[in-house]
Amino acid sequence: MAGRRRVRPEPAVDAPPGEPDAAAHGGQLPAGSAQIAVALMVMNVSMYAFTMSAARVLGPTPYGAFVAVVNAMLIVSVLQLGLQATAARRISADPEHVDEIERQILRVSFRAAVLLGAVLLAAAPVVDRLLGLGSLATALLMAVASVPLTMSGAQAGILQGERRWRELAVLYVLSGVPRLVVGLALVLWQPTQLMAFLGLAVGFVAPYLYGLTVLRRGRRGRDARARGDGSHPHGFVPVMRETARSSQALLAFFALTNADMLVARTVLDPGDSGLYAAGVLVSRAVLFLPQSVVVLAFPSMSAEDGAARALGRSVAAVVVLGALCTAATAVLPDVVLVLAGGGAYAAVRDQLWLFAALGTVMAVLQLLVYSVLARQGRHSVHLVWAALALMLAGATTVSSVTGLLAVVLLADTVLLMVLGVLAHVTARGRVVRRARES
Numbered sequence: 001m002a003g004r005r006r007v008r009p010e011p012a013v014d015a016p017p018g019e020p021d022a023a024a025h026g027g028q029l030p031a032g033s034a035q036i037a038v039a040l041m042v043m044n045v046s047m048y049a050f051t052m053s054a055a056r057v058l059g060p061t062p063y064g065a066f067v068a069v070v071n072a073m074l075i076v077s078v079l080q081l082g083l084q085a086t087a088a089r090r091i092s093a094d095p096e097h098v099d100e101i102e103r104q105i106l107r108v109s110f111r112a113a114v115l116l117g118a119v120l121l122a123a124a125p126v127v128d129r130l131l132g133l134g135s136l137a138t139a140l141l142m143a144v145a146s147v148p149l150t151m152s153g154a155q156a157g158i159l160q161g162e163r164r165w166r167e168l169a170v171l172y173v174l175s176g177v178p179r180l181v182v183g184l185a186l187v188l189w190q191p192t193q194l195m196a197f198l199g200l201a202v203g204f205v206a207p208y209l210y211g212l213t214v215l216r217r218g219r220r221g222r223d224a225r226a227r228g229d230g231s232h233p234h235g236f237v238p239v240m241r242e243t244a245r246s247s248q249a250l251l252a253f254f255a256l257t258n259a260d261m262l263v264a265r266t267v268l269d270p271g272d273s274g275l276y277a278a279g280v281l282v283s284r285a286v287l288f289l290p291q292s293v294v295v296l297a298f299p300s301m302s303a304e305d306g307a308a309r310a311l312g313r314s315v316a317a318v319v320v321l322g323a324l325c326t327a328a329t330a331v332l333p334d335v336v337l338v339l340a341g342g343g344a345y346a347a348v349r350d351q352l353w354l355f356a357a358l359g360t361v362m363a364v365l366q367l368l369v370y371s372v373l374a375r376q377g378r379h380s381v382h383l384v385w386a387a388l389a390l391m392l393a394g395a396t397t398v399s400s401v402t403g404l405l406a407v408v409l410l411a412d413t414v415l416l417m418v419l420g421v422l423a424h425v426t427a428r429g430r431v432v433r434r435a436r437e438s
Helices: 033-058 060-093 095-122 124-131 136-161 165-174 177-189 193-215 236-267 270-288 291-302 307-331 333-340 343-374 380-395 401-437
Strands: none
Touching (some): 033 060, 033 193, 060 095, 060 236, 095 124, 095 236, 136 193, 165 177, 165 193, 236 270, 236 380, 270 307, 270 333, 270 343, 270 401, 307 333, 307 343, 333 343, 343 380
16 A cells, blocks of 8 residues: 555545545545445444354354343443544544644554553453353453454544545455454354354454554654644643543443333333344344445534535435335335344334334434534533433333334434534534634
């Protein structure tokens, strides 16, 4: 690969000669949209294929422990996503200081990753007992795997902020394919939860090593601005604080979009809980389908110019895609039921389109939460926690799949409307402020 390119205020960061990056103008899809979309699809399909293969090879007990570890790593990954959002936002908003931002982000990510790994290492015996793993080695491996997982988030954010879509696409592919290939080989060799998670850990190490390669650069030719002295807004402490705020916001979103499954285990009987879990598969599929829209839009939403236009067009794209998925689910429920678990879950067949609608709402919510991160909103995250509290309170009054689904859909929809209004008001305020300044 050629030497690392410097990000400039002009477009065409990663576009071929003569083909400017439309995202910089707030226009059509950026030049790397197809690459990111395909890469995310490959990553998600690979991860799903490995999980399903592990379920068949391991058997119920080891697989249950493996799923518990996977869910625990989802919580751990909030720091990774916070670092990615911080890096992408700062580089997009201030491309003139890309070198200093990159240096500070990597410093913060290294220290945060080591600290997180050390905490998980010390807590390994507790994690082992809490998750019922029966394998201290698996808990220790979680601690080790959290380090490359966290640092790869900073690398992905740098590539995203610089709009280096090709390299970012490769990083996403490396997050999935090695996990499938190496992980499947390991569980076939020794069908244990430890081997399954070791395969998962490979999916953290591979993109991290690739990130090291594409971001490596020499110190020669650096000017004083790039070196920085810690007094600039992109110093270590400001970057660390923003990472903490972003991680908290994403944790709130993760809690909101995943708490319903935990609630279902409490308020529903085991059979209905299983039916709800089948429906959740549909909602999660619709939630993750437009991931590429979020990845591609976030740098533009972080820039001063065209942020409102980028958000509006991204929301429209997500809504259209979600509406198509919901309509397809309503028309072809039997086909979707096969993907959601098969005939054993036929009792939830007629509600699958509602789960698809829930996935659409959550996908738009995800985009709005990232728009909050892009504009550095400090208070909107409290609304996400409030929606979670509303959902939990309402869930205690229901005892059926339809009732729980209605409560979750209502809480998420109310939050979406409030965040949407706030985003519109903020965008209008920016337009008025720029008009006055000009």
